Amino acid sequence: MNHWIIFPLLLPLVAGMLNLLLVRSGVGAQRVVSLLTTFALLVFALLLLARAASGHIDVYELGNWPAPFGIVLVLDRLSALMLVLTALLALPVLAHACFGDDRRGRDFHVLFPLQLLGLNGAFLTGDLFNLFVFFEILLIASYCLAMHGQGPERTRNALRYVVLNLIGSSLFLIALAVIYGVCGSLNMADLAVKVAGSAPDQAPLLHAAALLLLTVFGLKSAILPLFLWLPGLYAAVLPSVAALFAIMTKVGVYAILRTQSLIFTADGPVAQSSALLLPLALVTLAVGSLCVLGSKRLRELLAWLVIVSVGTLLAGIGLWNAAGISASLYYLPHTTLVTAGLFLLEGLMARQRGSAADRLEPGAPMAQPDLYGTLFLVGAMASAGLPPLSGFVGKVLLLHAAAPGHAIWLWSVVLGGSLLGLVALVRCGSMLFWKTEGVPVSGTVVSWARLAPAAALILAAVVLAAMAGPVTAYTQATATQILTPQIYIEAVLGGANP
Amino acid sequence: MESLAACVIAVLVACGVYLVLRARTFTVVLGLSLLSYAVNLFLFFSGRLMTGAPPLATSPGPTADPLPQALVLTAIVIGFGMTAFVVILALRARGELGNDHVDGREDK
Structure with missing residues (x-):
């Protein structure tokens, strides 16, 4: 058994607890611990990625209890990709936070590693109930992080976010109880076998459970009727x-992909929920794009772009073919990193615009317009999907993957959405950089080091475009692995891992 | 027995959903608690209702399923922690926003 798989969970857990002990010795020591941990996480994630790239699925049986009786951690290509993405995002974000955001409230360096623990756990676990537990870990850390820095606006939005997610957790548990009541197991690989062989009279209950799970994961990923918590929250934190x-x-999105591709497969007896995915995704994309156009603040605009990206990702997944899933998996790191970079850049730009902050109205000219303008241009081009950056590559792959029957809907919505996004971003850029009045706000010039994390995240678009060959080769292999659940099932249940 | 259990859960869920849909945080928190009670009971019953059966299959005959009990313990602990958090958050919202509406604004 390969013990490295558990390190992405142990490292942040230990770091979080260590930082709790270091509260009295000041934020300096905590920063060192968090930064070292996140860097080590990145190294581990890359090592695990290299391991998973061979196509071998590693299974880690906790407490040496064999599946399906014990909890297993499973490392396949998809998990490894998500682990690397989490670490790649976390390191620059943490570096940015160390320039002052972490002192705006208490215990940032305790919560940040615990958030990573929840994320890594959710990506690694091979057990549905364990997935629920890791969801709760990442949610409670996110509740506290959302309140970080405090203020009435954060409290108002966090309250909604918490209440909605508590209701979501209840639905998740109901779905789990139904699945356990019908199948007598919660191990994902075991469930895949049992659902595929379920009796016709069990199908209605399993349908209900599948739709409940889709609702819960839809709430987390903010698809159409369940996205109203997101823009307010993201604009307030x-x-x-x-x-x-x-x-x-x-x-x-990951949880939808995992459960729908493994347990409730499109060609299995419980297929309705996977067929719902494409229409839901396209409507989410369309509404999100309209709202991007209507945003009055840059942060709000970026929050709507997050929803547009979720729609794009799920549209690719909803096609349920290797090309579509591969396109989504290529688009996933692109959109996560670039959007995160734009969020960081927005925070810095808002400081330079004086009282206008990030509202899309004439404000003070920025002290470093060239630098910020270039970064914003790259980020906006990548988000809107203009060549030659990674957003363009991802969207071309997605459009290419659509079957003739779906193509008319997918092409029109994705291309229309891109156009609306482009118009909104162009308007936003000209407002921020050209329609200025007054004099630059003094004392807001930032050093290169301060800007480096945001720049690194945005320039990921360039790197991803340059490395599109190897990355798409990996995502295609991942998509093939996802669409052949037998490999996963045999790896977990076959006992092939001494 | 099963129908009685189902009715108890149904009443709890109905009351919980009704309270969650209210506009003030206190009732919403009560509703969330009722929902989590219902969910915990449901999770517990997913191992089937039976009395006097051993949890380990040492002899032939019916055995009780011990796993839902482990699941429900985890769910109770998590639910308890989350409820504590939402109570504090609701109190804080009352203090910072000056009212106990879920939107943070009084009706006009």
Whole structure:
């Protein structure tokens, strides 16, 4: 058994507890612990990615209890990709937060590693109930991080977010109880076998459970009727927290992809929920794009872009073919990193615009317009999907993947949405950089080091475009692995892991 | 027995949903608690209702399923923690926003 798999969980857990002990010795020591941990997480994640890239699925049986009786951690290509993405996002966000955001409230360095623990756990676990537990860990850390820095606006939005997610957790548990009552198991691989072989009279209950799970994960990933909590919350929290939250919706997307591709497969007896995905995604994309156009604040605009990206991702997944899933998996790191970078950049720009902050109205000219303008241009081009950056590559792959029957809807909505996004971003850029009045606000010039994390995240679009060959090769292999659940099932249940 | 259990859960869920849909945080928190009670009971009953059966299969005959009990314990602990958090958050919203509406604004 390969013990490295548990390290992405142990490291942040230990770091979080250590930082709790270090509360009295000041934020300096905590910063060192958090930064070292996150860097180590990135190294581990890359090592695990190299391991998973061979196509071998590693299974870690906790307490050496064999599946399906014990809880297992499973490392396949998809999990490894998500782990790397989490670490790649966390490191720059943490570096940015260390320039002051972490002192705006208490215990940032305790909550941040625990948030990573919840994320990594959700990506690694092979057990549905364990997935619920890790969801709760990442949610409670996110509740506290959303309140970080405090203020009435954060409290108002956090209250909604918490209440909605508590209702979501109740639905999740109801779904789990139904599944356990019908199948007598919660191990995902075991469920895949049992659902595929379920009797016709069990199908209605399993349908209900599948739709409940889709609702819960839809709430987390903010698809159409369940996205109303997101724009307010993302607009209210600190920039570094908003940047970290860029991955929170992707956890929901991951959970949808995992459960629908493994347990409630499109060709299995419980297929309705996977057929619902494409229409839901397209409507989410369309409404999100309209709201991007109607945003009055830059932060709000970015929050709507998050919803547009969720729609795009789920549209690719909803096609249920290798090309579509591969396109979504290529688009996933692109959109997460670039949006996070734009959230960080927005925080810095808002400081330079004086009283106008991030409202899209004439404000003070920025002290470093060239630098910010270039970064904003790259980020906006990547988000809108203009060549030659990664957003363009991702969208071309997605459009290419659509079957003739779906193409008319997918092409029109994705291209129309891109156009609306482009118009909104162009208007936003000209307002921020050209329609200025007054004199620059003094004392807001930032050093290169301060800007580096945001720049690194935005320039990920360039790197992803340059490395599109190897990345798409990996995502295609991942999509093939996802669409062949037998490999996963055999790895977990076959006992092939001495 | 099963129908009685189902009715108890149904009443709890109905009351919980009604209270969650109210506009003030106190009733919403009460509703969330009722919902979590219902969910915990449901989770517990998913191992089937039976009395006097051993939890370990040492002899032939019916055995009780111990796993839902473990699941429900986890769910109770998490639900308890979350309820505590939402109570504090609601109190805080009352203090900072000056009212106990879920939107933070009084009706006009």
